[in-house]
Amino acid sequence: MESVIDTHGLTKTYKQVEALKKLDLEVPKNSIFGFLGPNGAGKTTTIKLLLDLIHPTAGSASIFGLDSVRNSVAIRARIGYLPQDPRFYEYMTAREILDYTAHFFFKGPQGEIDARVDETLKLVGLDDKADRPVKGFSGGERQRLGIAQAQVNYPDLLILDEPAASLDPMGRRDVLEVMERLRKYTTIFYCTHILDDVQRVSDTVAILNHGELVAHGPIEELLASGEGTIYEVKLKGAVENVQQKISSQPWVSGIHSKVLNGVTHWTVSISDPELAEKELFRLLAADEHAFVIDYHPQEHQLEEVFMRIVEGGKNGSRQ
């Protein structure tokens, strides 16, 4: 599989503090690559290293097969970048910002560049605010402008640092749609804290913690790595007998119970999913004093996997 980004032992140290530790990363071409990690994990440091905004202490990175330090201008000519907190010249309008950005990449008839700028403004829903100075823009509008300027050059690689930050739910949905639309033309490498978004659009994920890569792979593999199976059960009536019966089964590793508004909520942890599938509902239904009102196996969510990996330190690694 062809990769767009390749890093080998990429390391960044600030005054004895290792912000990034020997990062080995491969980002496949045309993937939507979610780069996750808690605050201070080293995500933005990695992005800045890729863009040559900061210089590596050790190791190397190549993008499109070019060295990120020696060929940084050639690399940046094929990249679109949205910073975490996009800052623009305040006196310029949105249209001027995009025109200014486009001229770093293109030359030729101004009319063609204007058309590209108009197209981009429309894509992010800023066409009605195109001629307003950026100074008066809200956080969400700045974010939309940031996304617009990042893809005005038809980039081969789009690097987005928190693309959905400061956007309302509609804006967030729009961003995800734009990302999915761009998937066939470009590779998208993005950081986010919104794990639902990652699960929805990403095909590959890497998790960074304390500057170290702790997980890296296709999202399905990562989700499948969840330990054991969990069933969510809601019951009414007297549940003591059935709880005792189910707890004694060898394929049940635990039941967590709570009562809300007269309804008992169980989270049943299972060690043998096949037996549980056959036996659990039968045992519940057989009890005469308890009535099942909801019953379903819980799917592993990325958030759960992320928390387990990050809180468990390196033990959660799938590398």
Add this chain to the structure above:
Amino acid sequence: MAVGNSKMQLQTGTGWTRGLNNMLRGELRAWFHTRKWWTQIIIWAAAINLIFLMVSFSSIDAPVSAQVSIFNIFLGLAGPIGASIILQGAVVGEKKSGTAAWVLSKPISRISFIISKLISNSVGLLVTMILAQGLIAYLITAFVLEVTLPPAGFIAGLGVHLVHILFYISLTLMLGAIFDHTAPVIGIPMAFLFSQQFLPSLYPPLLKVLPWLLVMQPDNVSENSIAGALMTGTRVPSYLPLFAALVAIVVFIFVALWVFKKQEF
């Protein structure tokens, strides 16, 4: 290389000039497509020529060289102050606000970033401070003092002012590349500007090379400044300060480029 079906062409080249034209276009737009240029002209007209006009009215019979030296002194002080104030934001301001990181994430060389700041601000200050104020001063000399100065000499004198301001532009640019805070970037040029009155008493050979002598009459010496001598058509005492300033400008720019290339954003 064309882009899809469009007539747009991809910018090519990865050398030090990559991005220079566009960055320069943006920087000049900040000077001349906003109110900055005319507000600067008004501010400096009030600070330099209003005083020159008042002095001209009050001492109308004074020798012309003394009258012209008033203009040179005020432009000679206002120029470095203006250059330092305007340039301190050019690099440090962009580093602090994050716009430098944004621009440098585009295909632009770091040399282009610094050179565009140097050229655009030199052009901005040349127009608003030297040409505009020079023209007003020339008109005051002609109509209030009723003296016609040699135009070529007057323009040459303004050229010396340009070198003087370039010294402070490049010094501030260099300091902006080195420091991340505005205090040293504006404080060091100001301290240097005013300390030149006293430095020669500590080390007399400095009297021959300090940029002060480009536009200021040296103390205890009955000679004109270089700009004053050129404007009034009298003998230029020495061109050494001019060469020293030019060398310093080259050194400051070189250091600014070298430091900025190593900076992290």
